[in-house]
Amino acid sequence: MNHAVSKLIVTPEKHLKLGDIDPDESHGMTKEAALDALVQCQKRLSVLQYLLYAEGRRALLVVLQGIDAAGKDGTIRRVMSGLNPQGVRVTPFKVPEGAEKRHDYLWRIHNSLPEYGQIGIFNRSHYEDVLVVRVHGLVPKSVWSKRYRQINDFERMLSENNVRILKFLLYISKEEQAKRFRQRLEDKRKNWKFSPDDVKERQYWDAYIDAYNDVLEKCSTDYAPWYVIPANKKWFRNLAVAQIVLETLESMKLKSPKPTADLSNIQFE
Numbered sequence: 001m002n003h004a005v006s007k008l009i010v011t012p013e014k015h016l017k018l019g020d021i022d023p024d025e026s027h028g029m030t031k032e033a034a035l036d037a038l039v040q041c042q043k044r045l046s047v048l049q050y051l052l053y054a055e056g057r058r059a060l061l062v063v064l065q066g067i068d069a070a071g072k073d074g075t076i077r078r079v080m081s082g083l084n085p086q087g088v089r090v091t092p093f094k095v096p097e098g099a100e101k102r103h104d105y106l107w108r109i110h111n112s113l114p115e116y117g118q119i120g121i122f123n124r125s126h127y128e129d130v131l132v133v134r135v136h137g138l139v140p141k142s143v144w145s146k147r148y149r150q151i152n153d154f155e156r157m158l159s160e161n162n163v164r165i166l167k168f169l170l171y172i173s174k175e176e177q178a179k180r181f182r183q184r185l186e187d188k189r190k191n192w193k194f195s196p197d198d199v200k201e202r203q204y205w206d207a208y209i210d211a212y213n214d215v216l217e218k219c220s221t222d223y224a225p226w227y228v229i230p231a232n233k234k235w236f237r238n239l240a241v242a243q244i245v246l247e248t249l250e251s252m253k254l255k256s257p258k259p260t261a262d263l264s265n266i267q268f269e
């Protein structure tokens with residue numbers, strides 16, 4: 001694995017905390033080189049996506065989490081733009097409503113998984129149920145504290161059933177968040193992205209960091225690793241995510257399936 005990328009994995013042994021990571025980091029990469037490398041990654045991703053689809057036996061699930069304005073939407077747009085939309089399923093998770101509220105918190109997650117052959121992208125995820133839910137005390141601690149184990153069990157079950165899982169925490173600094181909020185307020189085209197609730201959430205910054213640190217400590221596993229992506233620099237963020245997705249697909253040794261019939265003697269007019 002590429003040296004810089006391997007540093008971004010949160011293995012349980014590393015005991016990595018967000019405080020140890022610089023959200024401005026770019027591992028010596030320049031913007032120009034990163035943009036070029038991203039184009040190369042995208043080309044290769046599209047080839048591998050085709051094979052994943054042709055094989056039709058395994059799925060890849062990409063989970064994106066991050067504090068408001070961390071760049072979840074931008075990452076999806078930039079990293080996945082070369083893919084065939086037929087083989088991609090993107091699901092955003094908002095405040096649960098309707099049937100979602102009448103089931104356990106993992107029900108909507110299970111219902112939104114990619115089919116075999118697809119790449120699924122979660123814009124927020126089941127981790128909200130140990131993040132926003134914990135920070136705002138939406139359920140008692142006795143309920144949310146059991147969820148780390150439940151999530152690990154759920155992800156293990158998925159991985160044993162041919163769903164490869166990658167989880168990305170897009171990590172920006174508090175200053176960078178303020179800068180992005182200001183841009184949303186100043187630029188008319190970005191106004192729609194701004195919600196006064198985002199400013200309220202910002203007051204809970206430290207509580208979110210604690211909640212994220214617990215997620216990293218308890219839920220980064222061999223079968224569903226977390227990666228903390230320094231995300232102040234969008235070009236670094238995009239390349240890091242693209243490279244990790246690419247390396248994972250490469251490691252899956254995808255092959256197009258053999259034809260189901262003997263094609264050597266087929267004739268038609």
Ligand code: ADP
Nearest residue numbers: 068092093094095096123124128129132133195
């Ligand atoms: P975006 O993801 O672009 O920020 P929204 O502005 O609609 O989209 O925000 C979605 C909101 O839904 C977030 O504040 C998020 O914390 C909240 N949310 C997602 N999942 C849950 C959940 N399980 N319980 C409570 N709130 C949730």
